[in-house]
Structure formats: structure tokens, C-alpha cells
Amino acid sequence: DIQMTQSPPSLSASVGDRVTITCQASQDISNHLNWYQQKPGKAPKLLIYDASSLEAGVPSRFSGGGSGTDFTFTITSLQPEDVATYFCQNYYNLPFAFGPGTKVDI
């Protein structure tokens, strides 16, 4: 099974800061990676699919990159409403494992 890791586990930044989260797959998953945002008590929300494609309606301050085993997720200018936990997910090989998550605070 493909294992997904994320770093850091948590971070604290200021409004307007650039925030970057990394996700690593234990084997090549091409660009088959999703990024999700989850706020407490809510279902996850898909932000990025195919590693770098922005889901419709998602603000352009969110972006993703990478391919193969190493991926990044960036918030170019952190906003108060971005406080959440962010997860990556492989959908190249079954089982479609999620990363452990990165909690973003302000």
C-alpha cells in the first residue's frame, strides 16, 4: 500500500503570510493527488485535484504542485478563514490513503 506523509504536522502563521505544506508518497503516484481543507465539525472540502488543478470556486491564493512522490500545497496570503486542517490524498493506487493532516493556525 502507498503511504502518505505530510509536514509539518501543524504550523502557526500570521495573516498575509505564505504557507507551504509538503506531502510525500511512498511510491510514484504521478499527479494523482488531491488536497482537502477541513474545518472543525465539517466535511472535508476539495481544494486541489490532479496535484495542481484548482477546484471550481476555490480562491486563487490556494495552489498545488509536484508529481511523482513529492508534492506541495501553498497558501500565498493566509486569511483568517483559512484556519483549518489540510489533508493530501493519493488516488493513484488503491487504497486511496490520506496523509495525516497539517493543522494551520493564526
Added chain:
Amino acid sequence: QVQLVQSGAEVKKPGASVKVSCKASGYTFTGYFIHWVRQAPGQGLEWMGRINPSIGGTNYAPKFQGRVTMTRDTSISTAYMELSRLTSDDTAVYYCARHPLGYWGQGTLVTVSS
């Protein structure tokens, strides 16, 4: 608009089974896989498996193989996830989501307690 509406919260005793439903609307039910994901309190997301509503074919995560059954009823556009031999470790919010996981149900809290 696409909607996934799940059944209500459940409380079960250890050893019992639970069946959660996910009613889809706003799109062609047989056109997209339905995935099931769970989240234990304070923990991350765990992919459990998926079902192809068109043919009923399933793929389960190894951890749940033998204990989970995913089915569907195309006449009412509803997918089901049944988990058996429950333990306290199965206490979690269970979500259904439509492939490619851009649409999620509201979640169903399953509590396993004696």
C-alpha cells in the same frame, strides 16, 4: 445541485453491526463511484472503500476487508456502508463522498459503547 444526504447518528454495542445510508441527488447516480471515509474523534481521515453504483463492484481498504460491505440501490439512488463486529475503535464520523471526492455527505456519527 449535487447532494449527498446521510442517515442519522447511531449508537451501537460492541459486536454489533451498523448500516449507514447515503442518498444522492442532483446527478446520475450510476455515473460516479461513491467512496466511504471515516474520521475518529480528533483523528485524521481514513479511506474505507468505494462502490461503483453502476455495476455494484467494490474495492475495500485491507484494514476493513471482511468486516465492511458496501451496497447500493439504484432505484432510490442510495449507497450503503455496513460495518460489522464493531468495537470502540470504530467510534467515528462516517462520510460518503462522490468521486472525485468533490461532494461529501454531512457525516454520520457512529458511537460504539457498552
